[in-house]
Amino acid sequence: MHDLLRDSPSSSPRGSPYGPGDWAELEEVARAGNFDVLRSVTYNRVWITGQSYCRNRASIDSCERHLQSLWYVYYQCARHVSHESFEQDRWVLDIIRTRGRGPLTRPAPGGGIDIARTPEGTVWNDLPFLATDMTEYWINSCAEMDSKQRINAASFLAKLASTRIANDRLCQIALDLFRDTFESERPLGSSNEADDENEDRHRTIHGLTIASLLPSACAWIREAGHNIILLSDASWNDCSHSTIGTGGFTFVQSELGQRAPGGFSPWRWLYWLKRLHQIAEEASKADEKLLAEQAANAIDIMLSDVKERNSQILRVFEGAGDAVTQDKDFMGLKRKW
Known part of the structure; x- marks a missing residue:
């Protein structure tokens, strides 16, 4: 060649x-x-x-x-x-x-x-240049990839990030992906969307549904969930560009978002957990069984990881006041004494 x-x-x-x-x-x-x-x-x-x-x-x-x-x-x-x-x-x-x-x-x-x-x-x-280039590649090509390529790339990047190379900066890709998946207003969509089965260089991130992005977000939770908790505990925000760590519209407008800086934080982690509960419920009502199952599995992983690490997130949650601690979406965080 x-x-x-x-x-x-x-x-x-x-x-x-x-x-x-x-x-x-x-x-x-x-x-x-x-x-x-x-x-x-x-x-x-x-x-x-x-x-x-x-x-x-x-x-x-x-x-x-x-x-x-x-x-x-x-x-x-x-x-x-x-x-x-x-x-x-x-x-x-x-x-x-x-x-x-x-x-x-x-x-x-x-x-x-x-x-x-x-x-x-x-x-x-x-x-x-590894973290910088991979971040740019993901941001520029995430939307145009077909569904298989998107989850392949997300899984690869999450596995690589789980090794903590490049000073954890690969995890800024998770911030970008989670903002698009959990913190933006977009339709639920379907796990069988025909439009997402092929590459499309004209497709933009605004045209993707939750169903298009959720498998990739779940891959990050599955492969690098411990790292996400570690960085949330540390309120990490060492991103290539300040805009990457900025919260999405629905997060910033939420009560949890009012308490959080940019980047990773316990408050933002809690918001992602809540959104997964909401997505699982919406998917169940729409008879999107695969999406509901993906969201439920991600919830289980997040809860298991945060308890295994005895994370600072638990203490932030416990001191957050009744508006948060009594929220049904956070019941799984309550520790049994």
């Missing part, structure tokens, strides 16, 4: 940057399911980065294109590798092993060691 994939870990790095045509080719390889080829591409990108910086003494700035091409390959695999397969877990492990390579270094001209540092951290320790 193709100049993109002709390089191998035993070949010389190419001098020209990767362009949009190269990225389109990577997308087609992923769409065709040629994941072994793409794994070779990722090895190649890692090797080129090291070769350019360590042996050719290129600046780390000139290596950024290799890093961003690397993360683009992983994002395409996230979309197209089934979330139900062990193959997806292998791709997650590949990123973790890349981080395990340790800091990229070379001898400094005057003695000592140069370390490859970018504005987003050290290569490879901090996996610079």
Whole structure:
């Protein structure tokens, strides 16, 4: 194939940057399911980065294109590798092993060691640009993906976030997704929506229903629920852009939203739990059994996780006053003394 994939870990790095045509080719390889080829591409990108910086003494700035091409390959695999397969877990492990390579270094001209540092951290320790790029890819392509790609990508990103790499910043994707799913006014929809079975580059986030987004939100709760609780306890809001952590309209207008800052917080976690109860009830009335089951399962996971961790969320709930503690949607949070 193709100049993109002709390089191998035993070949010389190419001098020209990767362009949009190269990225389109990577997308087609992923769409065709040629994941072994793409794994070779990722090895190649890692090797080129090291070769350019360590042996050719290129600046780390000139290596950024290799890093961003690397993360683009992983994002395409996230979309197209089934979330139900062990193959997806292998791709997650590949990123973790890349981080395990340790800091990229070379001898400094005057003695000592140069370390490859970018504005987003050290290569490879901090996996610079990973969280920023993945967040941008998700925001820009979430709506256009078909339903299978959307849950594949959400599951992959949640699994990766559960390892706590990139300083937890991958979890900002959950903030964006939860705002769209739980904090925006949108119709319930149906789990069998024909419009969501195919990719559509003209579809926007405003055209998606709860049914289109709920499986992805539930994947985050299932795969990274403990991380979401940990960040909620800490009121974490270290997002790439301040707008990512901003609450959605229905949350901001709610009583819980009046008490919460941006980003993760115990109050926002409580709001998500309440919305899941409301979605489950609405889905049951509409005879959308699958949606009701997905919401119910997510509720069970959230309640189990928060009690297992003995989270600060429980103490915030207990001190919230009768308007919250007597709400039927929060009965599962009451502890048995």
